[in-house]
Amino acid sequence: MGIANRKELEARRKALHKANENVKTHVRVCSGTGCAALGAFEVYDALVKESKKAGLPVQVELEPCGKEKDPLFVSLTGCQGFCQIGPLVHILPDDILYTGVKVSAVKDIVEKTLAGGQVVEKLLYKNPEDKKRLKGRADIPFYKGQELVALEGCGSVAADSLDSYVASGGFSSLAKALKMDPDQVISEVEKSGLRGRGGGGFPTGRKWRSCVSAEGDERFVICNGDEGDPGAFMDCCIMEGDPYRVIEGMIICAHAVGSSTGFIYVRHEYPRAVERLSLAVKTCEENGLLGKKILGSDLDFDISVARGGGAFVCGESTALMRSIEGSVGEPRAKYVRSVQRGFRDKPTVLNNVETFACVPSIINEGSDWFTSRGTEKSPGTKAFCLVGKVVNTGLIEVPMGTSLRDVVFGMGGGIIDGRPFKAVQTGGPSGGCLGEDHLDLPVDFDALAKAGSMMGSGGMIVMDDRTCMVDVAKYFLKFLMEESCGKCVPCREGVYQLHAMLDKLSRGEGEPQDLEKIQRLGKEIQVSSLCGLGKSAPNPVLSTLKNFREEYEAHVNDKRCPAGVCRDITTFTIDPDKCTGCLVCKKACPPDAISGEKKQVHIIDQDKCTQCGACRLVCKFDAVVTN
Amino acid sequence: MNAAPAVDMKQVGAVLARFEKGERSHLVHLLQDLQSEIHYLPGEAIRAAAEYLDVPLNSAFSVATFYKAFSLVPRGETIVKVCLGTSCHIRGAPVVVEDLRIGLGVGPGETTPDMKYTVEVVNCVGACALAPVVIANTRYIADVKPGTIVKIIEEG
Numbered sequence: 001m002g003i004a005n006r007k008e009l010e011a012r013r014k015a016l017h018k019a020n021e022n023v024k025t026h027v028r029v030c031s032g033t034g035c036a037a038l039g040a041f042e043v044y045d046a047l048v049k050e051s052k053k054a055g056l057p058v059q060v061e062l063e064p065c066g067k068e069k070d071p072l073f074v075s076l077t078g079c080q081g082f083c084q085i086g087p088l089v090h091i092l093p094d095d096i097l098y099t100g101v102k103v104s105a106v107k108d109i110v111e112k113t114l115a116g117g118q119v120v121e122k123l124l125y126k127n128p129e130d131k132k133r134l135k136g137r138a139d140i141p142f143y144k145g146q147e148l149v150a151l152e153g154c155g156s157v158a159a160d161s162l163d164s165y166v167a168s169g170g171f172s173s174l175a176k177a178l179k180m181d182p183d184q185v186i187s188e189v190e191k192s193g194l195r196g197r198g199g200g201g202f203p204t205g206r207k208w209r210s211c212v213s214a215e216g217d218e219r220f221v222i223c224n225g226d227e228g229d230p231g232a233f234m235d236c237c238i239m240e241g242d243p244y245r246v247i248e249g250m251i252i253c254a255h256a257v258g259s260s261t262g263f264i265y266v267r268h269e270y271p272r273a274v275e276r277l278s279l280a281v282k283t284c285e286e287n288g289l290l291g292k293k294i295l296g297s298d299l300d301f302d303i304s305v306a307r308g309g310g311a312f313v314c315g316e317s318t319a320l321m322r323s324i325e326g327s328v329g330e331p332r333a334k335y336v337r338s339v340q341r342g343f344r345d346k347p348t349v350l351n352n353v354e355t356f357a358c359v360p361s362i363i364n365e366g367s368d369w370f371t372s373r374g375t376e377k378s379p380g381t382k383a384f385c386l387v388g389k390v391v392n393t394g395l396i397e398v399p400m401g402t403s404l405r406d407v408v409f410g411m412g413g414g415i416i417d418g419r420p421f422k423a424v425q426t427g428g429p430s431g432g433c434l435g436e437d438h439l440d441l442p443v444d445f446d447a448l449a450k451a452g453s454m455m456g457s458g459g460m461i462v463m464d465d466r467t468c469m470v471d472v473a474k475y476f477l478k479f480l481m482e483e484s485c486g487k488c489v490p491c492r493e494g495v496y497q498l499h500a501m502l503d504k505l506s507r508g509e510g511e512p513q514d515l516e517k518i519q520r521l522g523k524e525i526q527v528s529s530l531c532g533l534g535k536s537a538p539n540p541v542l543s544t545l546k547n548f549r550e551e552y553e554a555h556v557n558d559k560r561c562p563a564g565v566c567r568d569i570t571t572f573t574i575d576p577d578k579c580t581g582c583l584v585c586k587k588a589c590p591p592d593a594i595s596g597e598k599k600q601v602h603i604i605d606q607d608k609c610t611q612c613g614a615c616r617l618v619c620k621f622d623a624v625v626t627n
Numbered sequence: 628m629n630a631a632p633a634v635d636m637k638q639v640g641a642v643l644a645r646f647e648k649g650e651r652s653h654l655v656h657l658l659q660d661l662q663s664e665i666h667y668l669p670g671e672a673i674r675a676a677a678e679y680l681d682v683p684l685n686s687a688f689s690v691a692t693f694y695k696a697f698s699l700v701p702r703g704e705t706i707v708k709v710c711l712g713t714s715c716h717i718r719g720a721p722v723v724v725e726d727l728r729i730g731l732g733v734g735p736g737e738t739t740p741d742m743k744y745t746v747e748v749v750n751c752v753g754a755c756a757l758a759p760v761v762i763a764n765t766r767y768i769a770d771v772k773p774g775t776i777v778k779i780i781e782e783g
C-alpha cells in the first residue's frame with residue numbers, strides 16, 4: 001500500500017490519528033539499548049501475553065479500522081531517556097512510569113493497572129532525596145527542564161512502525177517542503193540558525209547552500225551515524241528509536257540541494273540501529289516515500305545504509321566518504337571542502353544524525369519557533385547523554401544555554417553516594433574537562449569552546465573526586481593514539497609521545513619540566529595535524545592541565561595520585577576503624593589479596609595487591625583508603 | 628598460537644556471489660559479511676575477495692587491517708567484549724578486564740587455548756548509562772560488579 005501523493009498521506013495520517021485517539025490506554029515499553037540489555041523485550045512479550053490472557057482488547061499496531069472498542073495499545077519505543085532504572089514502561093494517558101520492570105512484575109501491572117486502574121506503588125520511581133514515590137514523568141526531576149525536539153519521537157513513537165510515525169505527524173514536514181521551492185527550504189534552515197550537532201557546529205543552512213552552488217552533475221546526501229565519541233549514545237538512540245525522522249530530514253535535504261542518492265553511515269557497534277534503519281528504509285521504499293517521484297513530486301531519492309568498520313577517524317567527513325567508497329578510511333587535507341568535492345568527488349552534504357532529526361520540526365513549525373529556544377548564536381535544543389558518576393544517568397535534551405549545574409545537579413540529581421563533584425567532560429576525545437568554577441556556564445557551542453572544552457556530539461561525563469584527571473587525559477590519548485590513521489606525522493608520532501609523557505607522570509616518574517613540554521607539544525600537534533582528529537587530540541590534556549594543574553603537580557612533585565587511580569603510585573589500605581568485616585571487598589578482589597574473617601578487620605596483602613581498586617569500588621563504609 | 632582450522636572455500640564463494648564482480652566499492656561490505664560468516668578473515672578469504680572484486684591484494688589487506696571490526700586470526704566461540712568507553716572506564720571497567728585476565732587467563736585480544744573465549748575491548752556500545760558493560764556474543768551484561776563477570780559468563 002503506497003502513499004502516492006500528499007493527499008493520500010494526509011488521509012492516512014487522519015485515519016491513523018483517529019485510531020490513535022480511540023486508544024484508551026497506551027503502554028509504551030522502552031526498547032533502547034539500555035532497557036533492552038536489562039530485558040525489555042521479554043517484558044514486552046509478557047505484557048502482550050498477560051494482557052491477552054486477562055481478556056483485555058490488546059493491539060500491537062495502530063488499527064485504523066480495528067474491531068476492538070477502547071483498545072489497549074502496547075508498543076515498543078526507542079530510548080525513553082532514564083536508562084539507568086530500566087526497563088521502563090510508560091502508561092498513558094495517566095502518565096504512570098514504571099521502572100526496573102521485570103517479567104515477574106508484569107502480572108501485577110496487567111491485573112492492577114491495566115485491568116484494575118490502580119497504580120502499583122512499588123514499581124514507581126523512588127526519589128533518592130526523600131524516598132517518596134513519584135508517579136510519572138511530570139513529577140520526576142530527571143525529566144523536568146527538558147525540551148524534546150530531535151528526541152521528540154524517541155520514546156513515544158513505535159520505533160519500527162511507519163504508521164506510528166505518520167500518526168504523530170511524520171512526513172507532513174516533507175509534504176510541506178516539497179511544496180516549497182528548494183531555495184526557500186534552504187532559507188528556512190538558514191534562518192533557524194541550526195548548527196551541526198556532530199561536533200563542529202557549522203551552520204547547516206550555509207552548508208546546504210554551498211552544496212547547491214558547487215559545480216557537479218550529481219550531488220550526494222550523507223548522514224553521519226558513526227558516533228565515535230566513546231561515551232555518547234544520542235545518535236544511537238535516535239537511529240534506533242525514531243529512524244523515520246532521520247530519513248525525513250534527509251529527504252528534505254535531498255529536495256533542497258537536488259540529490260538523488262543518499263547514505264546513512266552507521267558504526268558497526270550499533271547492530272540494532274543498522275537493523276531498524278534498514279527496515280525503515282525498506283518500508284519507505286515500499287510506501288513510495290523513497291524511490292521515484294516521492295509524494296507525487298519530481299523528487300527521486302534513494303538511501304543505502306552502510307556499516308562502519310570500527311574506526312573513530314571514519315566519523316571525519318572525508319574519511320567517512322572514503323570508507324563508503326570501500327577504501328581505507330583515511331582523511332584528506334581539506335583545501336577543497338567536501339561539500340564541493342566529497343563522495344566520488346561530487347558535491348556532498350554530510351550532516352550528523354541529530355542535525356537531520358531537527359530538520360522536520362524546523363520546516364513544520366518554522367524557523368522562528370526554533371530560534372525561540374536556545375541562545376542567540378546556538379538556537380534550539382541539544383541532546384546530551386548524561387553519564388559517569390552522577391545519580392541519574394541517561395539521555396536528555398535541553399534548550400541550549402541551560403547551565404551545567406542544572407544538568408548535573410538538577411536532572412542528574414548530583415553525584416553518586418554524595419561524593420564531591422570534580423568535573424564534567426564534554427566533547428569526548430576532542431573536548432575537555434570543566435570544573436566547579438564552570439558549573440554556571442550556559443551550555444552552547446561558543447561558551448564551551450571559550451572555556452577550553454567543546455560541545456562535541458553531546459557526551460557529558462560527570463566525574464567525582466575518585467576520578468583522576470591525569471588518568472582521564474591519558475585515557476583519551478591512548479584512545480586517539482590507537483585510532484590515529486597514521487597518515488600525518490604530528491598526529492601519529494606526536495600523540496604517541498604525549499601519551500608516553502602522561503604515562504610517565506602516572507608512574508610517578510614525571511619531572512617538573514614535563515608539564516611545559518606537554519603543553520608545547522600539545523600546541524604543536526594542534527596546529528600541524530592534517531585532520532580534526534589530530535588537531536583536537538591534545539584538548540583533553542591541555543584543558544585538564546589548565547583547569548586541574550594542582551593534580552598534575554601532585555603526580556610530579558609528591559609522586560602521588562590524589563584520586564587514588566594511577567596504580568604505580570597508589571597503595572590501598574583498610575581503615576580498621578571503619579571496616580565492619582563484611583567480606584564484600586574480599587570476595588571482589590581479583591588477585592585474592594584480602595584476608596580477614598567475618599566481622600573482623602580485613603587486611604590487604606600489599607605483595608599480592610595489583611592496585612585495581614575493586615575493593616574501594618565495592619566498600620560501602622568508605623573503609624578502603626589510598627595514600 | 629592456535630592452529631587455524633581449514634577454510635571452507637565454498638562458504639567463501641557463497642558470500643562472494645552476493646556481490647557484483649569487479650565492483651571495488653563493495654570491499655568493506657564484503658569483508659564484513661565474510662567476517663560475520665567465518666568469524667574471522669583467513670588469508671585465503673581475503674585473497675579470494677581481492678581477486679573477485681579486482682582490488683590489488685595489498686589494498687585488500689590494508690582495509691582488512693585498518694578496521695577494528697576485522698580479525699585476521701580465529702576467535703573463540705564466545706566473544707567477550709568489555710566496553711572501555713569513557714563512561715565504563717571511569718565506572719570500573721579496568722577492574723572487569725582484570726577479573727577476566729585472572730579468571731579466564733587471557734587479556735584483551737587473546738583467546739583461551741580451548742577456543743572457548745576471546746576477550747576484546749571496545750569503545751562504547753551505546754549503553755553508557757549502565758556502565759560498566761560487557762557483551763558476551765549478543766548478550767548485554769549491565770552494571771558489572773567487581774568479582775562477578777567470570778561466573779556470569781561461564782553460566783551463560
Ligand SMILES: Cc1cc2nc3c(=O)[nH]c(=O)nc-3n(C[C@H](O)[C@H](O)[C@H](O)COP(=O)(O)O)c2cc1C
Binds near residue numbers: 225
Ligand atoms: C576524528 C573525527 C571524528 C568525528 N566523528 C564524528 C562522528 O562520530 N559523528 C558525527 O556526526 N561527526 C563526527 N565528526 C564531524 C564530522 O567530520 C562532520 O563535521 C559532521 O558529521 C558534520 O555534520 P554536522 O554539520 O551536522 O555536525 C568527526 C570529526 C573528526 C575530525
Ligand code: FES
Binds near residue numbers: 231710711715755
Ligand atoms: S562507555 Fe561503555 S557503553 Fe558507552
